[in-house]
Amino acid sequence: MSEAPEVKRVKLNDDDKPDVREEKKDHDQPRIESILADEYTKPIAMIKVCVGSVVDSRQLSKLVPTLARLLPLTSLQHLKRVHRDGTIILAPVEELNRKLGHGAEGETTVALLEEYLRSAGLLDQSLIDGLCAGMKIVSVPATQPLLRWQYDLVNSVWPCKFHPNRHNEALYTNTLFGKPEADQHRQLMELCLWLGKQEKGRPTGVCVNPRLGSRIAAIGVGRSEEHPVWHCPMVLIDMVAVSQTGGIWNRASPTSTGPLRDDGFDYGGIEPRYERLLREQYGELFSFGAEPIRNGGGTAALEPCESGDPDNLTKYGPYLCTGYDVYLTHEPCIMCAMALTHSRVRRVFYHHLNPQGGALGSLVKLHTIKELNHRFEAFRIL
């Protein structure tokens, strides 16, 4: 995709002010925000544990292995057992209550634990005395921090393990995309919004193949007034299927040239009218056509592609939306977000929030549900 500065730009905020053609400064550019799972955006939950104090650090060589036998920290593997200040985690309070029961009325967890440690007979009485003198209940991080900011917050409370992940850090700070790539995403969103305007503001989406310089494989415009499930992403997914010799609702209309053109790409997923409009508006800024399926397609050939393995994509051609990015004017609803999941889409970018029913941030974050067998990354361009 090349730069074409003469092209008239559509402003992403959709207002009616005349276009500003001068080069925008970076901070004026539409922002691209990652829609992350709550576990990345919320502070780490805390859990109550019983701690004791170690008077002499030489006692640790005996104490730590003994405690590992008596009170293993199975659910708190992310924590270092011994704090810098000489306190040591004995066990989570909830676990102790389960293990030791509630005892006589008024008997505290701390008292029950002391009794348990003494009766176990594995530690010297003097060591237990020291341990119990400083015994108290404190809060420690319940899970391992995923991002640096969470680590900085909880590590000051209790030392814990942390494995930095550059990709996730970049998602959190919205710095994943360098300028050229971010500009491509913005341009594709501009295209969606512009085409949506030509279609009386109907939700509009495009599916692109990022491996081929963001070549547009399919275009879908919502027609829910004609059919209750013809939401934009549903139509778009069906248009992708048309480009792979399938499709339920949008079977390719026979054209003189057929969907496969001389350039080797399948244009079945793009209504000729939209291609004409976009070429008139954007010139050569965008390229069109889906990679045709190879080896006859069909289930036998498509099955191995399910993993999205690039080798399989090369061998068999596209499978559903594997490896494809989707740009939508509107945040998809739950049905559509699920359809995008089933389609194995790689990333979804959208502009307008759907506060009542949006499934990628507004109502739920469907793309972050771990139990689903496919997940994609979602971004809002605004």
Ligand SMILES: [Zn+2]
């Ligand atoms: Zn929908």
